[in-house]
Amino acid sequence: MPERINGSEWRTPLRTPVRHPDFDLAATLECGQAFRWQRGPGGWFTGVVGKRALRVRQVGDTLEGDVDSHYFALDIALRDVVATFPVDDEPLRVAVQKHWGLRVLRQESWETLASFIASSTKQIVQIRQIVAELSRRFGEPLRDGYHAFPLVADIARLSHKELWDCKLGFRAKNLLAAARMIDGGKVDLRPLPAMEYERAVEELLKLPGVGEKIANCVLLFSCGFEQAFPVDVWIERALRRLYFPRRKVTARQLRDFARGHFGPYAGWAQQYLFFNERTSGRGKRSSVCA
């Protein structure tokens, strides 16, 4: 099938279609963990992973196109993950059922860190714009007008204004300083996956613009810490609504609850609850703005 996009041939050859019943491509790509995918005609998603422009779609149980099974974490048995979730947790059970097949991707750590430094008090649609702009201006050109996410060293060399012009606002200085710390060897992302969780958090907190929430995003989405549980405004809202209705609890209490309650795959539970909260229409805002 010689698919063409914008008149130019895509990536050749497309791989053999793969059957995978426990995977929901759309939910996985649109739940807010990745910022570089776009849904196009025919149900095809296009995006960039590392230095590859990929195109993939799901038809029923079948995946077509560039199926990167490592990136999509297809080796993980979803039933085993769900089996670790607490029994008698009805809200989580409902969320999992509603979005069955949603998986936590294995993303690249620098891109994840940079994207989430850019994310603070930004809407997801704006984060996507910023990441796209950074890539377009400073990332390695790939085929068909796509660009890789810029390397740490390339961001580190930029001026404050060059980053500012990518709509980063007050986050520009944080991204620049973080890039320079990593590029200069003050912080090393590579050993994070092998560290103890607490130690890895501590390491990331050295970076400017990185607090508990963003550190947990990086550890969950790009370092294999399935227990990491980022608490943002959406999850906070969901936890209050689902587990502490009409009770006053502090943010700290919510974090402690989450860490003790959801188990070794708390991060996966977080994604189901997060996506559910954003799509259920019960939050203060009723629509997903992506």
Add this chain to the structure above:
DNA sequence: ATCCAGGTCGGTC
């Protein structure tokens, strides 16, 4: 117009 967005940080009490 006004509020709020996948927060973080440095200042208060």
Add this chain to the structure above:
DNA sequence: GACCGACATGGA
């Protein structure tokens, strides 16, 4: 420790 406002910008 918990609480508070500043920080930039744009979407709803």
